[in-house]
Amino acid sequence: MRRRPRPLARPLARPLARPLALLVALLSVAACGGGVHGSPGASGLRDPYFPKLGNGGxxxxxxxxxxxxxxxxxxxxxxxxxxxxxxxxxxxxxxxxxxxxxxxxxxxxxxxxxxxxxxxxxxxxxxxxxxxxxxxxxxxxxxxxxxxxxxxxxxxxxxxxxxxxxxxxxxxxxxxxxxxxxxxxxxxxxxxxxxxxxxxxxxxxxxxxxxxxxxxxxxxxxxxxxxxxxxxxxxxxxxxxFRIRTSRTPDGIPVYTAVDPREEKASAKVLARLPEVVDWETATFGPYPFSSTGAIVDRDGDAGYALETQNRPVFPGAPRLGTLVHELAHQWYGDSVTPKSWRDMWLNEGFATYAEWLWEERHGGDTAQRSFDDAYDHDAGSAVWAFPPADPPGAAHISDAPVYGRGAMVLHRVRETVGDPAFFALLKGWATDHRYGNVDTHDFTSYVERENPAEKKALAEVWKDWLYGKGKPDEPDKS
Missing domain, CATH: 2.60.40.1730 (tricorn interacting facor f3 domain)
Incomplete structure (x- = not known):
């Protein structure tokens, strides 16, 4: 025998149930973010040399x-x-x-x-x-x-x-x-x-x-x-x-070095000067930007180059003193103040190369002017004049000679233009004002001009000839 169907719910129940169910559904959607109608983040950041590197969104x-x-x-x-x-x-x-x-x-x-x-x-x-x-x-x-x-x-x-x-x-x-x-x-x-x-x-x-x-x-x-x-x-x-040594610089910065036993003896003399180098660079470039310093020295041949890894650079074999100065300078210029794109590599390497010139100047070696002159004396067909430091011709060239040597020459021309007091204030101010941030070449040139408004016209010539100009610039006026 078939059962009679149950009577329908009273009409008042339906209008009450629907809003309640809808409210629960909306709250559920809001809780899980399901109301978002998003789009995919970019699969690359369109870096001039590595366009697929990085991701957007x-x-x-x-x-x-x-x-x-x-x-x-x-x-x-x-x-x-x-x-x-x-x-x-x-x-x-x-x-x-x-x-x-x-x-x-x-x-x-x-x-x-x-x-x-x-x-x-x-x-x-x-x-x-x-x-x-x-x-x-x-x-x-x-x-x-x-x-x-x-x-x-x-x-x-x-x-x-x-x-x-x-x-x-x-x-x-x-x-x-x-x-x-x-x-x-x-x-x-x-x-x-x-x-x-x-x-x-x-x-x-x-x-x-x-x-x-x-x-x-x-x-x-x-x-x-x-x-x-x-x-x-x-x-x-x-x-x-690795053989581990810990110490502190005279200014109190912790030092941690890790050295392959095969490289320990050959590295000892240079690494003993690491605290001195860091404290000199702190006096020259401003407060050290990280909580510790040091070095990693692996076996000769384990890598084809030294690298400014943060806190403690990596060296393939015992480093030269100049290389130690260079890689530690990157802690300010490159690691703390980092390029916005790989086009601005000279802001890393030009500064670190100039740090080597300054170290020599302050420690009984060649003056920075002599280092500049030696670099300038390369003939017009030399690799250092192959392209402007601010515009490498491709990814294969972001670590070429103009990025290093000519990048350092740009900084020396700035020094000649604004004078020593303003220049050394710039070195500290640039590193301090942009600490832990990202910068590009325009940020740098604008900063230098803003800090030296009276020299803006002369600085524009430096940018035109030395930073962006093709070929070997005319010899600077030394009068």
Whole structure:
């Protein structure tokens, strides 16, 4: 027998139920951000020389990297946690990552979809991210990190060494060992926890917070903390057998050096002067911008160049004193005051090269004028005149001679134009006013002119002939 249908609810119930259900739905949408209609962040920042480097739509404020590396198998296992703020309504965003296998991604603790295309890792969060929202992305990855060959033929990324590995990042190498927004314009603080087999050390940037052995003593985890903003290209990890020394400069800045035992004797004399160099540069360039200083000296040949990694530069073999002066000067010019794009590389290398000239001048060597004259005496076909320092012709040339030598000559011409008191005030003021920020060439020329308005016309000639001019400029008037 069929049952009679139940009577319908009273008419008053329906109007009350619908608004209540709608309100609950709206509150649910608001809570999860589902009301956002975002768009994907750019897959590159259109750097003049590396247009796909970096990513748009967000700003990273902190990286927490949990790494484990076995030098025998060359296998790296990592978990990268990025804290970032959305700069637009985001439906997707990219990270730079070369090689390695991604095992999973979450955004704000919810599983996110991801896909790879070359060095781009595209992430689609479960909930779209509204502008201004601070979110946390966790990427699990593993594999054998790759060595990257730059356009100029040099090698970076993850370099295997005789007893471990060395992570170097300029200009694009950091993407070989952790995912991130790997453009110098996006700086962040860092926590790096690196687990390595017993008997091997892991040295990085910032301060060593702890070194803990595993339960059975088979591995040690070193935790480093970087509390000042750092561009990813000056992040480093050095894994191997190192002799550690700690001290302080006469002004009280902590010094931490890590030296491969094979290089210890050859490095001792120059590294003994490191505190003196840092204190001289502090007097010349203004307050030291970081919480510690030092150096990492790996075996000769483990890398093809020295690099200004933040807090403690890396040297392949025992450094020369001039090279130590150069790389430590980068702590002000390059690491603290960082270029907005790779076109402005001369703001790093020109300043660090001029620091070498000043050191010689103040310590019984050639005057800066003599160093300038020696550089100028190169004939018109010399490499130093190949292009203007502010406009390298391509990615393969951002570390060429004009960026270094002619960049330093620009600074000397500024010194001649404004005079010593104003020039040395500029060195300190530029580093102090732009501390922990990003700058370009226009920022610098505007700053110099603003600080020296009476010399604006003469400075315009310096920019025209020495900074942007092609070929060898006419010899400066020495009258």
């Amino acid at each position: 967000y700003d990273v404020t902190h990286y927490s990297l949990n790494l484990a590396y076995d030098p025998d198998s060359h296998r790296l296992t990592g978990t990268a946690t990025l804290t970032a703020t959305a700069r637009q309504d985001l439906s997707a965003f990219n990270l730079d990552l070369r090689g390695l296998t991604v095992g999973g991604v979450t955004v704000d603790r919810k599983r996110a979809r991801s896909q790879r295309a070359g060095s781009e890792l595209t992430i689609r969060p479960f909930d779209e991210l509204p502008a201004g929202h601070t979110f946390r992305t966790v990427v699990r990855y593993s594999g054998e990190p790759v060595t990257i060959t730059d356009p100029d033929g040099s090698e970076e990324g993850w370099l295997r060494t005789g007893d471990g590995a060395l992570g170097l990042g300029e200009p694009t190498g950091s993407m070989a060992w952790f995912p991130g927004n790997h453009h110098p314009s996006d700086k962040a603080t860092y926590t790096l926890a690196i687990s390595v087999p017993a008997g091997v050390r892991a040295v990085s940037n910032g301060e060593l917070r702890s070194a803990k052995r595993s339960a059975f003593g088979r591995s040690t985890t070193y935790v480093w903390r970087v509390t000042r903003p750092m561009a990813s290209y000056v992040a480093t990890v050095a894994i191997g057998d």
